[in-house]
Structure formats: structure tokens, C-alpha cells
Amino acid sequence: MTVNLEVAEGVGTIRLDRPPMNALDIATQDRLKELAEEAARRDDVRAVVIYGGEKVFAAGADIKEMQAMDHTAMVLRARDLQDAFTAVARIPKPVVAAVTGYALGGGCELALCADFRIAADNAKLGQPEILLGLIPGAGGTQRLSRLVGPSKAKDLIFTGRMVKADEALSMGLVDRVVPADEVYTQAHAWAAQLAQGPAIALRAAKESIDTGLETDIETGLAVERNWFAGLFATEDRERGMKSFVEEGPGKAKFL
Numbered sequence: 001m002t003v004n005l006e007v008a009e010g011v012g013t014i015r016l017d018r019p020p021m022n023a024l025d026i027a028t029q030d031r032l033k034e035l036a037e038e039a040a041r042r043d044d045v046r047a048v049v050i051y052g053g054e055k056v057f058a059a060g061a062d063i064k065e066m067q068a069m070d071h072t073a074m075v076l077r078a079r080d081l082q083d084a085f086t087a088v089a090r091i092p093k094p095v096v097a098a099v100t101g102y103a104l105g106g107g108c109e110l111a112l113c114a115d116f117r118i119a120a121d122n123a124k125l126g127q128p129e130i131l132l133g134l135i136p137g138a139g140g141t142q143r144l145s146r147l148v149g150p151s152k153a154k155d156l157i158f159t160g161r162m163v164k165a166d167e168a169l170s171m172g173l174v175d176r177v178v179p180a181d182e183v184y185t186q187a188h189a190w191a192a193q194l195a196q197g198p199a200i201a202l203r204a205a206k207e208s209i210d211t212g213l214e215t216d217i218e219t220g221l222a223v224e225r226n227w228f229a230g231l232f233a234t235e236d237r238e239r240g241m242k243s244f245v246e247e248g249p250g251k252a253k254f255l
Helices: 026-041 063-067 071-089 106-112 128-132 140-148 150-159 165-171 180-195 199-214 217-233 235-247
Strands: 003-008 011-016 047-051 095-099 102-104 116-120 124-126 162-164 176-178
Touching: 003 026, 011 026, 011 180, 026 071, 047 180, 071 106, 095 106, 095 180, 102 106, 106 124, 106 140, 116 165, 116 180, 124 165, 128 150, 140 150, 162 165, 165 176, 176 180, 199 217, 199 235, 217 235
Parallel strands: 011 047, 047 095, 095 116, 102 124, 116 176
Antiparallel strands: 003 011, 124 162
């Protein structure tokens, strides 16, 4: 399989495994969607790490495969391509991308689907599709601009240039830069910490934030309001407040 899901201690690692560069061909895209949906369903998965291995996250789409496709073929495929990445973005649990080496084109777009990005100090990210006479097609024009702002997104997309980890950090494209041999360890630790948190409240927070970014503020506030009130019906809310009153903040244990 070109993508695998491994679960341990509440953390599901979705691992890209298509050497040497984890090129995201159609089979890999479809497998990614399948496993993202599985991670979303499974109760034993409470947080997710997206990882491409020690050397490379994903260097982009399979260009040879794409070169053989004509307009009609891509019209039929483009929605499935986006749906595969959207399945990752829609996982209702905390998701962190552990980025090593190249994260280009579709690889960068996959990292954009995570809630948090930890990059190796040797990582290089970018959207080089313009150099092929194309634009990003797996969400890059939308997610990148929402993350770093339209001007920085246009710089990367218009030029197709790669940015090193330090520049990616400064523009907000990644959230933390660590030594290359610590990327997965730190990503897993971030996920494992959140895997111990209140699952329904974390889902509510993610959906409220993501929906708010995609709509007007009144709709976003309505989503927040409904989730906020609804959480008062959960055992986690009872447990969290009881622990706060009796033991002080930050000591609640959630199931």
C-alpha cells in the first residue's frame, strides 16, 4: 500500500509510503481519502499525524501520470483529487503534519490540510505548479491564502519558488521548526497530548474555527454558540468542571 494507517496510544499515523519521493498518484490519493475517512470514524483514533518518512514528506503529484491525461480526463478526476485532500482537512480530530524534506505541490497542499505543521530544519515547501503551466488543484489556492494571506500566497503560487523552513516559519506556513531527526517525535507528542483531551470539545473547536473561516462571522458565531451550548450535555464538560472546582485548572482526566 502507498499509504498506511498505524494506531498507538490514541494517535493514528497516516504514513505516505511511495518511495522515493512519495509522488501522489491517483492510487495514493484514493488510498489517502480512504484512510482519512477511517481515522475520522475510529474511536481509538483521537488525533492524527500525517507523515512521509524521514527523508521526504511528498514531492508533489505524479507528473508522468498527469502528462498522459487530457482535458476530459482531468475534468473527470479533479473533484476526486480535491475530495481526497478535503477528507484529511475534515478529520474531526486534531491533525498535525510532520514535514521532512520536500513538501511541494500536492505535498504542500496535503500539509495545508493539517491543523498544525511541524517541519524539519531542512524542509522545503512550495507550490511549483505554475512552472508546469498549471495552478494548484488540490486546494492550494484556497488553503494557502487563508493560512498565510493572499499576498504571500500569490508570491509562492505566481513564482513557483520553494521556501526553506525558516522562511516558511516566518510567513506562518509552518508552526514549528525542529531538527530533522525530531520531526516525527515532536509531531506525535503534540498529537498524543491532544489525544488525552475532551474529544467532543476538540471536534467542536475545530469545526467552529474552520466553518468560521469559510463563512461570514454571523454564521460562524451561530456555529460556535450551538456547539458551546451543546457541550453542556457531555460527560467531558461535567468531568472538566468538577475537576476544576475540586482540584484546580488543568487536572481533569478525559475518557
